[in-house]
Structure formats: structure tokens, C-alpha cells
Amino acid sequence: MTSSTLRFPRPLRPGDRIGVTSPSAGVSGDAAARIDFCVAWLRERGYDVEVGECMDGTGLTSAPAPQRAAELTRMLADPALACVVPPWGGETAIDLVDLLDWDALGEAEPTWLVGFSDLSTVMLPITTRLGWATVHGDNLADTPYAVPDGLLHWLDLVGGDGPFVQRDSGLVTDWWRFEEDPRATTWKSVGEGRWEVLGGGRVDVTGRLVGGCIETIAPLAGTPYGDVRAWAATLDEPTVVYLEACEDHAVDICRHLHGMRLAGWFEHAAAVLVGRTSAPDHPDLTQREAVVDALGRLDLPIVLDLEIGHVPPHLPLVNGALARVVVDGETREITQHLR
Incomplete structure (x- = not known):
């Protein structure tokens, strides 16, 4: 792979669909109200939001590793989805990196994958194996926070052409x-x-x-x-x-x-x-x-x-x-x- 083969997903615009899934920890208790608010926040700004099945927060992970890998693969390979973001990180996303369908992803157009913490475990190989650009920024739970002077919101980066100065x-x-x-x-x-x-x-x-x-x-x-x-x-x-x-x-x-x-x-x-x-x-x-x-x-x-x-x-x-x-x-x- 050379720099010329790095693949940047198309800019995310209002009206595009964002997928929400939990490759690591899911959602429960007081956290569920926060995630519901964040989904509504995105919808109010014109984005179509699809919430996946792998969201259960009663255990260490949102679902068994094969199920989490399958849902993440599906969302990333779906041309109807322009971006995927988790509610937050977790502990053991490493258990699904070898279960992703890398062949299917390699044939797909790149999709923005955004997050930090345990999502780094997934974003790193998405970039180094596929050449897809990925965004180390907010998780969904952080997305509604106003950006201080000097910084940019992750929606600004994935929604524009740049250059982006922070x-x-x-x-x-x-x-x-x-x-x-x-x-x-x-x-x-x-x-x-x-x-x-x-x-x-x-x-x-x-x-x-x-x-x-x-x-x-x-x-x-x-x-x-x-x-x-x-x-x-x-x-x-x-x-x-x-x-x-x-x-x-x-x-x-x-x-x-x-x-x-x-x-x-x-x-x-x-x-x-x-x-x-x-x-x-x-x-x-x-x-x-x-x-x-x-x-x-x-x-x-x-x-x-x-x-x-x-x-x-x-x-x-x-x-x-x-x-x-x-x-x-x-x-x-x-x-x-x-x-």
C-alpha cells in the first residue's frame, strides 16, 4: 500500500445514515438515557440513525464476539451507511478483530468509523489492513458536547474536505x-x-x-x-x-x-x-x-x-x-x- 491507495470515505452530510453498534461494551441503566439523547441529538441535526442489535449492557460485552463482528462488518460494508459510531469503548474488542469479514470489507467502499478507547482496537487494523481512514475522536456518548475554541467536532472532519486546522x-x-x-x-x-x-x-x-x-x-x-x-x-x-x-x-x-x-x-x-x-x-x-x-x-x-x-x-x-x-x-x- 502506498499513500495513494489510502481510502478516505466520502464526506458525511445531513440526510446520511449513521450506524450505532457496540463492538465492545453495551448500554444499560442510567447510560441508556444518555445514548437515547445522543441518538436524538444526531437526528435533530438531520442524520438518519440506525441502532443495531448489539447494544446490551448487562455483561462485559454487548453480545458474543461473532455477533458483534457480524454486525460491525454488515454496517461497515453497507453502502446505505456513511458512518458507524459506538456508544463508547469497553474492555475486550480484541476478541472480534479476527472475526471480521476482511474479504467483504476489502470489496466495500470505505465507511467512516469513529470513536476512541477500546474502539482503537478495531480502527487500527481497519486503517492498516484496508487503508481506510478512521477517526479517533468522540464516541456517541460524547458527541453532543460543544467543542472548545481551537478544536473541531468530529462531524466537521468527516463532513468536509479540509484542510482541518486545530x-x-x-x-x-x-x-x-x-x-x-x-x-x-x-x-x-x-x-x-x-x-x-x-x-x-x-x-x-x-x-x-x-x-x-x-x-x-x-x-x-x-x-x-x-x-x-x-x-x-x-x-x-x-x-x-x-x-x-x-x-x-x-x-x-x-x-x-x-x-x-x-x-x-x-x-x-x-x-x-x-x-x-x-x-x-x-x-x-x-x-x-x-x-x-x-x-x-x-x-x-x-x-x-x-x-x-x-x-x-x-x-x-x-x-x-x-x-x-x-x-x-x-x-x-x-x-x-x-x-
Whole structure:
């Protein structure tokens, strides 16, 4: 695969159909009211929304793995659907990656797949095996939240032609609990944050974006579903790898990152972007020190504390997009081209 064979789905427009399915965790209790609100929110903006069968939230996953894989395959291969988004992540989406019908998907036109957290486990091979662009952004439960200045909504990215410029918002926020307000549309402000270059200096790099949630994609490294080294070797440009930690403490994150390094994830990288995290430190190792221990030897620029992942607000990134990242003085921005 070369950069010219990367496949970007057509822009999503009001009137198009969006599929909702749970490749990992389903919906129950107070969360159901939130998801109902989010579906209604999309419909009010003119989108046709199809809610799938794999949505049950009474267990670890929404349905048995073969059923989840079949529904996701069907939605992604259905030309009537322009986009698929899960309610949220979960724990074990890895159990379905080898059950997807990769031959059927390979013959289909690309469909937008949007989400983060455990959905990274699925989006990564969709991009590296099929060449489809996928969006690391909000899940459905986050979609109604208003976007802070500097950032873009994922609907803006999948609905336009670009280029798309986003800048450091300077904000650290949090979700409203579903039992507090299932109809929340404004992030809960909890602090301030800024992108930072590890070791100081400036960064100005361009490359193809690839990445996701460390805890869910690290187990794919070295497998046919996470062979970023082989994928990157086929591209005409270097990669820009972005990573974020959900909840594992620093020692586990350190191990994960070393494993990804040993699997060649960074061999063709121009830079690494690291999302801010609330994951715990180890008494003898902080989350930042975990990044330095595993990736500091790469001699690559590392940009820390971006708004990606499990500490909102969310800066959506398109796997496969050609991105320029600039951190220089007061300039902190990323520009994505969908080509």
C-alpha cells in the first residue's frame, strides 16, 4: 500500500445514515438515557440513525464476539451507511478483530468509523489492513458536547474536505455523570493544560497519523492486526504516531510502549504525540517517565499533553490523514489533509 491507495470515505452530510453498534461494551441503566439523547441529538441535526442489535449492557460485552463482528462488518460494508459510531469503548474488542469479514470489507467502499478507547482496537487494523481512514475522536456518548475554541467536532472532519486546522485549546475538562445530567452538552471545566515538547525546543513535522489507546492497541503490536511497521513502510511519507493512556499505571504503560517500540511501531515515525492522562503513577515511575523510558531513546520529537483520549476535551485525529504538527513558541497546532 502506498499513500495513494489510502481510502478516505466520502464526506458525511445531513440526510446520511449513521450506524450505532457496540463492538465492545453495551448500554444499560442510567447510560441508556444518555445514548437515547445522543441518538436524538444526531437526528435533530438531520442524520438518519440506525441502532443495531448489539447494544446490551448487562455483561462485559454487548453480545458474543461473532455477533458483534457480524454486525460491525454488515454496517461497515453497507453502502446505505456513511458512518458507524459506538456508544463508547469497553474492555475486550480484541476478541472480534479476527472475526471480521476482511474479504467483504476489502470489496466495500470505505465507511467512516469513529470513536476512541477500546474502539482503537478495531480502527487500527481497519486503517492498516484496508487503508481506510478512521477517526479517533468522540464516541456517541460524547458527541453532543460543544467543542472548545481551537478544536473541531468530529462531524466537521468527516463532513468536509479540509484542510482541518486545530490548535491547543488550553483546557482540561471532564464528563458529567449520566445520573447527574444525561443531556449534558457542555464539558465540565476542571483546569488548564498546554502542549509541551519533551526536553524543550520546537517541532515542525509532517506525516501520516496512526495511533490510539495504548492499553488496547499495544496487544496488537507484532500481529497481523497491528503491524504498523509494515504499513508505514509502504507509505510515501513518515508517520506521526499518537498515543494516550486510559487507566493503567505507569509501569504497565512503560511495558506497553517498550513492546510497541520493539515491534517497530516507531521505525518510520517523524514524531510522537502523547495525550494527557489521569492514569496513576507508580511510586517510582511517573506516566511521563514511562514515556521517556520507552521512547526517549528513539531520538524523535515527543509532544506531550494533547487533548486526545481519556482526558477531554477531544481533539479528533484521522488515522491515515497527512498531518503537519507545529509547536513553536505560542504556535501549537495540527493541520490534517484528507488525501
